[in-house]
Amino acid sequence: MKDYLRDYTTAAFRFYAQNDKSAEKYKKKVYIQALEDGMIREGNKSGISKPTETAIIAAEGAVSLKIAEINDMEAVEKVIAELDVKRRRDIIQAIEYVYFSNPQKDIEDIKAKVHIAEIYIPASERSIYRWLRQARDLFAVERGLRVN
Incomplete structure (x- = not known):
């Protein structure tokens, strides 16, 4: 997988x-x-319980502007569901330890996260990286990304 695709799928x-x-919560x-x-902006004092038509249209527009992010999140949900159905808990655990733990921190600590996953799953470093690649590949296919 090309680096740009690896970076994109990891970011997703x-x-x-x-x-x-949760894509729905987002x-x-x-x-x-x-x-x-x-x-x-409209100065509406009745609050969110009685939004104006303009506010509703603007809110729907805001969601449509985030459609790429929403589609990415839905693809991640589908990948995890597919892995769950296939009983690939090992891959799900690798995703959780490496990508889901402290996601707001810089990705530079990925090697340390892989090491933690090695200990707690337990599995070899090579297996963890292979599982993460498999998850990214599933995501790319689910998202319809060009994989050459």
């Missing part, structure tokens, strides 16, 4: 973890934030 897994591991968060912003 980490983004998913940074946003409550969509709601974006929608509600845009709705609240629209209500504030």
Whole structure:
């Protein structure tokens, strides 16, 4: 897999973890934030319980602007579901230890995270990296990314 694809897929897994591991929650968060912003701009005192049509349209537009992020998160969810169905708990654990733990921190500590995964899964470093590659490959296919 090319480096740009590895970086993109890794970022997608980490983004998913940074946003409550739920595409649906992320969509709601974006929608509600845009709705609240629209209500504030319009000076609507009735609050979010009675949004104006303009605020609703703006909120829907905000969600559509985040469609790439939402699609990435949904692809991660599908990858994890597929691995679960295939009973590949080892790969899921590798994802959790390496990509999901402290996702807001710089990715430079990936080697340390792989080492932690080695200890707790337990598995070899080589296995961890192979499993992560398999997860990234599944993501790329799910997302329809060009893999040459």
